[in-house]
Amino acid sequence: MTSTQRTHADQLAEPWSGVPEWLRVRGLRWTPQRRLLIEVLSGIDGHVTGADLVERCRMLDPETTPSTVYRTLDVLEEIGLVQHGHGADGREEYHVLPAVEHGHLYCGNCGAVEEISEGEVAAVVELFDSRHAFAVDGSHITIVGRCGSCLSASRA
Amino acid sequence: MTSTQRTHADQLAEPWSGVPEWLRVRGLRWTPQRRLLIEVLSGIDGHVTGADLVERCRMLDPETTPSTVYRTLDVLEEIGLVQHGHGADGREEYHVLPAVEHGHLYCGNCGAVEEISEGEVAAVVELFDSRHAFAVDGSHITIVGRCGSCLSASRA
DNA sequence: ATTAATGCAAACGGTTTGCACTACT
């Protein structure tokens, strides 16, 4: 059997299943460390900081090295599975699966993050597209303010 | 003359003119270093990074020390003349005179920053206020995307 | 056998801190 076989150890959740193949096609390699990071990423919805990813990886494998994580994130960004940008708290932040247009409402008081619907993202995109000839990156929208519970807490 | 005299050396542009007084009232001090920073800040419209402020101060006085700048920024934040938060590029950023509602369109490609009108800020604030019970901080809005010139450049 | 990827350790940039000294009041 010289055909490309896939063992069950390579089974990954949907958007990630093509990664090993994508890598091998261009002579890159599918390593345990990369597999670990993918595993962590697949459990994340929306966004994470780099430091957070390092920490989560270390929870599964204490041997994890920051440089390896960041380097792998670079290649994943090339594939388009993550996209790094600014975070509401200032640090580098990775958006997982940026293909899905979404945004966040970040509470500057308690740090809570709320998702913005696609429709609302579209409204923002359109607002600035028409008036400024500015193409809003729908996957990067972060609005800072006070969340509902902090508002009512401060009223109490 | 025991009265509180102000020499012309203390004349500052409007929003900043009360700073020396504010400081002295609570036993804090009005120093050349603080005056320098105020001078730099008064020439800034909208926002700056801490590192940028350090650099600008050094242009006027090469002796400027980062720690002094940051410590003074803390004091000014207490007065409410600046407000620090996230920057579109990830670093700590200071909003000057945050009382004025405004926002920025940040080009992720070339780094250009365009101002958002008050009306547009209001539109965004309202959008999320009504649907999420989320009080948008109008002085913190930053939208990331591609500016007009980068768009036409990539089409060329 | 190749050569990509790893782990280490050191370097980085922006910001913060401890401490002895300076200078505003």
Next chain:
DNA sequence: AGTAGTGCAAACCGTTTGCATTAAT
């Protein structure tokens, strides 16, 4: 004189880099 503010230098944190080693192909 008293004490807030300064400058220095070192520490900090998250991220990046160089390089020799390991391991996927």
